[in-house]
Amino acid sequence: MIGFLVALMILPLATAVLLMLFRDSAGQNTARWMALVGSVLTFCVAVTCIAKYRDQVIPTATQPVQPRIEWHHAWLTYTTLDHVHDEKDIESVLNHPEVKLEFFLGADGVSLCLIALTALLTISAVLISWESIKERAAEFYICLLVLESGLIGVFCSFDLLLFYVFFEFTLIPMFFMVGLWGGAQRNYAAIKFFLYTLCGSLITLLGLAALVLMAVKGGVTTPFSIPALATYFTEHPIDYRLQVILFLTLSAGFMVKVPLFPLHTWLPLAHVEAPTAGSVMLAGVMLKLGSYGFFRICLPIYRQACMDVGLPLIATLSVIGIVYGSLCALAQRDIKKLVAYSSVAHLGFCMLGLFALNSEGITGSLLQMINHGLSTGALFLLVGMVYDRYHTRQLDDLGGLANRLPLIAAAMVFTTMASIGLPGLNGFVGEMLSLAGMFKIMPVYAIIGTSGVVLGAWYMLTMVQQGFFGPLREPHNVHEPVGDMTPREACAFLPLAVMCVWIGVAPQPFIDMMKPDIQAVVTGYDHSTPLTAETQTESPAQLTVINR
């Protein structure tokens, strides 16, 4: 199993290296074929991995331990020899070091689902760039594949250090993708995107460092291992006030990445300027790094802070994001910007569900991560197809495209429906479970959030109505009539559509994949009902005892 995991990380990287070696001799054609083969192979491995996981690991996954596939390699150990008195002891002391830095790879159902999503979206990203990326094609695909590798790396890391390195590393290829192949304002967008998310991440690093130091003090031998930290801090909760501060520090980078209101302003700009493939990867996977970080690190470690501070704070920001993002989307005339703002709203649902801190909400949230990747990825693909044909995305210039591009229009209606959460397609399950989970504990947030569903239908359908229905209106600079969706574009779009229907009709197999992992996180929250009078007053006092 672990071999597959390593292969998943290596394959895109290896393809990228090959491309780099041959980039002078290889033209655009060789580059894109190599990229396609590499990404398809990666996807196949990911699917095999999931199949194996379902057959072998899920049936035995009774203990709430994460991850379910793992591989350690200690690459740095630290031991003091102060207490060693004779030669014999040295051997045993060295074998049981006080602190180990490990190269700790692993996977569970959640990460495998997200890895498969990454691999799938990369294929679509390659296919959609097929014609539109003409200059420095090899370099473009190198960036894309390196990005894929990095993203998979994040999902495979169960080691804080590794997680953080991959988390930051993904910025670099994306920075180049926006900065080199982007639109008119690409430099500004790339720098803003990079610096903004970097600033957030640096604060996160501070939080990570503090966390690790506390674990070392507490005698944890593997202070970077997320499961070890989770276990340790569940047994020895951090002092309440410190916990809140650490939670907020650690969250900063994730909040920017998600992005939560009001930290979202880098997103519309980056999306609008990024090439289509960049937008697909950015919205489809990179935003999920934030919510995934919350799920993987914050939820298991800062239980009390999540309940008392995270729930009200994040839920408030999420519902503001849902309503505000939807309203901003309603006012946009640029389709891509509209989709970008819709991401802000959709990620609001995701965070709302995550901080419901019960199994329904978290399941909804994780599904919403996958669903948003699929449907928003597909939306960006379609917007890219329109842009490739007309070199504009303004609703003022376009109209009635269904007359000229019936297939693209049909795909757009389909994806719109998936995006606004129509039952039977993927969006519904995630949104419904997230909202239901939140409704269970804080109905007010859920009700405000649900109003975003109405607004979502409004802005998306307005876009469809103006851009695709009505009499045909094309920009004047297009002389020859443009063609409908090509087979290549269909190949990019259809897998996502199939997944949308699959998750929408039968979400239970996907939930079963993730259920044990969700259970492992939720168990800590099950016993206490959050925000009742008792937990608020008693728990801090109870918590201060520990931690020296």
Added chain:
Amino acid sequence: MSDQAQLILWLIPGAPLLAAGIIALLGKLFLGERSHVPCVAALAIAFGCSLVLLTKIVPTTFVSGLTSEAKVEADKQISFQPTDEQVITPQRGAIAKGYTFLDIGTMQVRVDLRADAIAAIMLAMVTGVSLLVAIFASGYMHGDPGYPRFFAAVSLFVFSMCMLVLSGNYIQLFAFWEAVGLCSYLLIGFWFKKPAAAAAAKKAFVVNRIGDFGLITGVFLIWKTFGSVDFQRVLFNPELIQKINEQHPGTIPTICLLLFIGAMGKSAQFPLHVWLPDAMEGPTPVSALIHAATMVTAGVYLVARSTPLFMMAPNVQLFVAGIGATTALISALIALTQYDLKRVMAYSTVSQLGFMFMALGAAAAGPKFANFAIMAAMFHLFTHAYFKALLFLASGSVMHSMGDVIDMRRFSGLRHVLPITHWTFLCGALALAGFPLLAGFWSKDDILAALAEGMHSSHGQFFTVIFAVAVLTALLTAFYTFRAYFMTFWGPEKFPEEAGHHPHDAPPAMAWPLRILAIFAIGVGFVGPLHLFSGYFEHTPGLPAAQEHGFHLGLMILSAFIALGGMAVAYKWYIKSPEIPAKLESGLRPLYALSQGKFFFDEIFTAIVVAPIRLIATICALFDKYILDGVVDSFGALPGFLSQAPRRLHGGLTPAYAATMLIAAIGCVVCVMQLFAGQ
């Protein structure tokens, strides 16, 4: 339940789904003008299976000769555990097992088909009407470039509607509630080139979403309160409902109110009725099927289905009746002056739906009367489906021969040119007006009887008002129906130029559905007085026990007079002395304008809802771009700003560097000397 019965149950939604898939995949390339074949075949199968379900499968589950208490016990006996292993056999209903849709935490949702008396009646109606409409459409839509798309969407609609009716839990119900909304969206916007159609489709979807917002919140509250969304646990367990109502007094009324908001959206009740008249932009068969006979009645079905909850919330039931009465009256008033034949029918549909909700609300009179009131609502739903579908299809036939002109001022005297259309339309109009012994007569009479019973309850005064509104609306209904009839089919023969010189009547594919529906419009009402309908319907689980009901001769005479009176006035005004309406129009100018302008609901909503939200949206976008992002950019500019001063020191001029060096050296020396001096 036997495998055969399961198969039959699954075929009802399955066949249309398969047809939808086949047409969607092969329609454009292979089927072309034959795209209606899979659709009609599938609907015929579904209709046949529905009849088997209605007559064979569901009745076997009825427990006859039980007292009402024993029936309640029978409903409760199964403890429903949504696992694959357990065979689910509820009493008084059939379940075909499906699959687990969701199972996480306490959110356990299965997709099963659950058929009981109310569902079987609905299904027979839905599949029957849609079969006839599909046959009609194969003639009506002939030659349209979107022919395959039309039949794919219709098949998908029938699938969704059947699944909605067959739902065994609220989440499944909600899912297909939205799915029928999607089909409605696709079919209203069928002619997407027309801006009006595109706008109407969006409006229908968004307004429905407002209702759905209420519905899903209601479902969440049900789930939170009952720990389940399954009908079996939520609805058919009186002790649990009783207990919850005692422990949390406000919860069940809130649930009912939220569910009713959903029903208001889907069934176009005031103030969410604004989408339905606009929905007439879709092809006429769609208006007949979705926006008259089936989808819009889903709200009535939902409230009737949730009767056990509504019985705990009499105030909400009064609200339901009030909204129903308001809607019925307002839309009848609007229908009085419309010139678009389809819009008259649309407002009439809204009005008749209002009637159904009045009857549902009349259940507030007390458990004794509830069964009859709900039966009356469902009976009206049942008869209305036939005669309203007939009226729409006949209007479509008029439109077809008039070259898509539907303005009644532009044609008249069509009764000789379009004999089939004329006769069938007349049957429908008579039924709608409540002409004695026709379908609408019996069901409207039941509703009036239910309301009259409400007058003797503790809410007597309220129901007196509602009853008066109902009587008035019935009078208006007879009038505007026959106004439309006389304007279209009587008077001097006149065609618009779009129609050509020789308008032709409906071809066979259109004529036969009209004839069959006409027979239904005349005859289907007799299942009421013969107690066939109520005898079957009372087997629906969860309903309060039925009481004996005799004929209410007084009310029948009253409603016969109302119908004949309305028709007579229409005859007088539009045939005998056609100058009267014009006089009234000039005499009552403001009132007339109010009705003509549809009470200006669209304008009011635009002004108080749409425009402000758009304004806020623009403000948000500007705020985001300039203020929020401006703060970020100024943080970004901060380092550059702070570096202004140090930058001066690095100007690249050698003298400046030398001077700096000198000053620094002196400073150092001074510092060091001070340090030593201090020692």
